[in-house]
Amino acid sequence: xxxxxxxxxxxxxxxxxxxxxxxxxxxxxxxxxxxxxxxxxxxxxxxxxxxxxxxxxxxxxxxxxxxxxxxxxxxxxxxxxxxxxxxxxxxxxxxxxxxxxxxxxxxxxxxxxxxxxxxxxxxxxxxxxxxxxxxxxxxxxxxxxxxxxxxxxxxxxxxxxxxxxxxxxxxxxxxxxxxxxxxxxxxxxxxxxxxxxxxxxxxxxxxxxxxxxxxxxxxxxxxxxxxxxxxxxxxxxxxxxxxxxxxxxxxxxxxxxxxxxxxxxxxxxxxxxxxxxxxxxxxxxxxxxxxxxxxxxxxxxxxxxxxxxxxxxxxxxxxxxxxxxxxxxxxxxxxxxxxxxxxxxxxxxxxxxxxxxxxxxxxx
Amino acid sequence: xxxxxxxxxxxxxxxxxxxxxxxxxxxxxxxxxxxxxxxxxxxxxxxxxxxxxxxxxxxxxxxxxxxxxxxxxxxxxxxxxxxxxxxxxxxxxxxxxxxxxxxxxxxxxxxxxxxxxxxxxxxxxxxxxxxxxxxxxxxxxxxxxxxxxxxxxxxxxxxxxxxxxxxxxxxxxxxxxxxxxxxxxxxxxxxxxxxxxxxxxxxxxxxxxxxxxxxxxxxxxxxxx
Numbered sequence: 001x002x003x004x005x006x007x008x009x010x011x012x013x014x015x016x017x018x019x020x021x022x023x024x025x026x027x028x029x030x031x032x033x034x035x036x037x038x039x040x041x042x043x044x045x046x047x048x049x050x051x052x053x054x055x056x057x058x059x060x061x062x063x064x065x066x067x068x069x070x071x072x073x074x075x076x077x078x079x080x081x082x083x084x085x086x087x088x089x090x091x092x093x094x095x096x097x098x099x100x101x102x103x104x105x106x107x108x109x110x111x112x113x114x115x116x117x118x119x120x121x122x123x124x125x126x127x128x129x130x131x132x133x134x135x136x137x138x139x140x141x142x143x144x145x146x147x148x149x150x151x152x153x154x155x156x157x158x159x160x161x162x163x164x165x166x167x168x169x170x171x172x173x174x175x176x177x178x179x180x181x182x183x184x185x186x187x188x189x190x191x192x193x194x195x196x197x198x199x200x201x202x203x204x205x206x207x208x209x210x211x212x213x214x215x216x217x218x219x220x221x222x223x224x225x226x227x228x229x230x231x232x233x234x235x236x237x238x239x240x241x242x243x244x245x246x247x248x249x250x251x252x253x254x255x256x257x258x259x260x261x262x263x264x265x266x267x268x269x270x271x272x273x274x275x276x277x278x279x280x281x282x283x284x285x286x287x288x289x290x291x292x293x294x295x296x297x298x299x300x301x302x303x304x305x306x307x308x309x310x311x312x313x314x315x316x317x318x319x320x321x322x323x324x325x326x327x328x329x330x331x332x333x334x335x336x337x338x339x340x341x342x343x344x345x346x347x348x349x350x351x352x353x354x355x356x357x358x359x360x361x362x363x364x
Numbered sequence: 365x366x367x368x369x370x371x372x373x374x375x376x377x378x379x380x381x382x383x384x385x386x387x388x389x390x391x392x393x394x395x396x397x398x399x400x401x402x403x404x405x406x407x408x409x410x411x412x413x414x415x416x417x418x419x420x421x422x423x424x425x426x427x428x429x430x431x432x433x434x435x436x437x438x439x440x441x442x443x444x445x446x447x448x449x450x451x452x453x454x455x456x457x458x459x460x461x462x463x464x465x466x467x468x469x470x471x472x473x474x475x476x477x478x479x480x481x482x483x484x485x486x487x488x489x490x491x492x493x494x495x496x497x498x499x500x501x502x503x504x505x506x507x508x509x510x511x512x513x514x515x516x517x518x519x520x521x522x523x524x525x526x527x528x529x530x531x532x533x534x535x536x537x538x539x540x541x542x543x544x545x546x547x548x549x550x551x552x553x554x555x556x557x558x559x560x561x562x563x564x565x566x567x568x569x570x571x572x573x574x575x576x577x578x579x580x581x582x583x584x585x586x587x588x589x
Contacts, residue, residue, distance in 0.1 A: 073486070078489075081484075084480075
């Protein structure tokens with residue numbers, strides 16, 4: 001079993017410039033805002049969209065090669081696609097939706113194989129229901145089973161969790177991540193939800209206007225984005241400018257000036273002193289100082305500011321503060337809701353946070 | 365009751381449906397999914413019989429079918445029969461004036477198929493022909509049945525065009541609608557009343573069928589969210 005190799009490009013009508021691979025058993029998430037070309041890339045793999053140039057190889061077969069004039073018809077590519085709104089055939093039962101996708105299987109074996117797939121997605125008792133008699137989550141499971149019924153060389157998931165409620169989504173996340181461990185094919189997941197990508201994917205590719213900007217492990221992209229643009233696309237808000245002031249190899253850090261305030265960050269000897277850089281700190285590396293009870297470790301990159309907004313989202317509090325050193329900008333962090341209450345956080349209150357040196361990422 | 369006229373009407377309506385509906389499936393699908401210039405013109409031509417006065421339509425058909433016309437001459441040369449005032453001519457006229465009743469419901473039914481379902485078919489490994497037979501046609505089926513019912517009922521009731529092209533030759537071109545008119549003219553009120561009641565019943569059944577078919581289609585597509 002071999003993986004998926006994709007390289008596609010075109011200037012218009014939808015600009016595309018993407019090259020990535022996905023190995024057997026690997027899950028690659030294509031993330032980006034709506035209109036970033038994620039779905040078009042998925043359809044190029046499936047064959048219902050044909051880009052102007054490029055090459056797509058899956059399971060050792062060439063599906064598309066513009067230079068050689070090869071474009072295998074979609075029904076002859078072994079690609080399973082789960083649609084955003086599932087696109088189940090409304091005139092067929094759950095089991096009918098599966099068996100119709102088994103043209104490659106001898107007729108006598110189809111029922112048995114369908115039963116096995118429905119069992120795998122926990123839908124055994126509902127096989128004779130029509131799609132309009134199934135809940136959103138059940139429809140999604142039928143859609144996944146239908147995509148697998150083709151015994152695909154590639155499984156493509158197009159925002160498969162966006163049409164269900166939150167509770168169902170959490171359950172489906174668990175099921176999909178169990179399921180993908182038993183799959184030995186490449187899985188490509190398209191999503192605009194960063195948390196979803198981090199949770200489900202082995203690797204992520206960040207897309208903007210059809211172009212892949214950076215590919216890497218989820219923690220790599222969400223902690224160490226290559227550019228401020230990627231930082232914003234992966235949902236990091238704390239992007240600021242700074243100037244390299246010096247390196248302290250012995251202590252293992254580089255000193256960065258943020259409008260005069262010195263910050264210690266992970267050592268980056270490749271950056272020449274005096275260089276102006278962009279830096280970012282993910283929210284997970286921002287620690288609130290306990291008010292009125294200063295403790296050790298709080299000398300680490302302290303940043304003072306005034307809270308401009310405090311929003312409770314379930315068990316989490318989202319804080320926006322105006323940093324003293326850069327009052328034109330906003331600094332965001334989050335913390336457990338109980339911790340925000342205990343510390344008496346409120347709009348207009350002054351707070352101090354520490355930026356953990358190892359988490360401050362200098363771009364460039 | 366003019367049984368000959370009734371049988372003739374049923375034969376005419378049945379043949380019209382058999383010949384026209386398969387063609388309307390092709391045309392309706394083409395109008396629904398095809399991308400081509402001049403779609404507006406084609407759609408206007410399809411709808412034309414709806415607004416054209418039947419006598420005007422009939423007049424032009426009479427001219428086109430007549431012994432002086434190229435079509436009339438070719439027909440005469442091949443079949444040795446005239447096209448006007450014959451069953452064959454009436455059938456061709458019936459096929460033409462039923463075009464909007466057959467094509468439009470089928471076109472709407474194809475248009476109503478969500479795009480992602482048409483995309484899901486090849487991604488389930490179905491060839492274009494299998495996609496048509498197993499996904500598109502079943503989903504458009506209520507529209508196809510509606511087209512058949514409308515064309516059948518409309519053929520039974522058409523008067524002006526039939527009279528222009530076919531006249532009222534018993535067993536050849538006198539349909540039940542013409543027969544009702546003739547009965548009234550002959551002061552045979554009983555026969556007229558019986559035939560009128562029969563056509564009324566058929567029309568009611570036809571419209572009930574169309575309504576229940578479109579409701580069924582609505583349920584299937586509506587789904588739950």
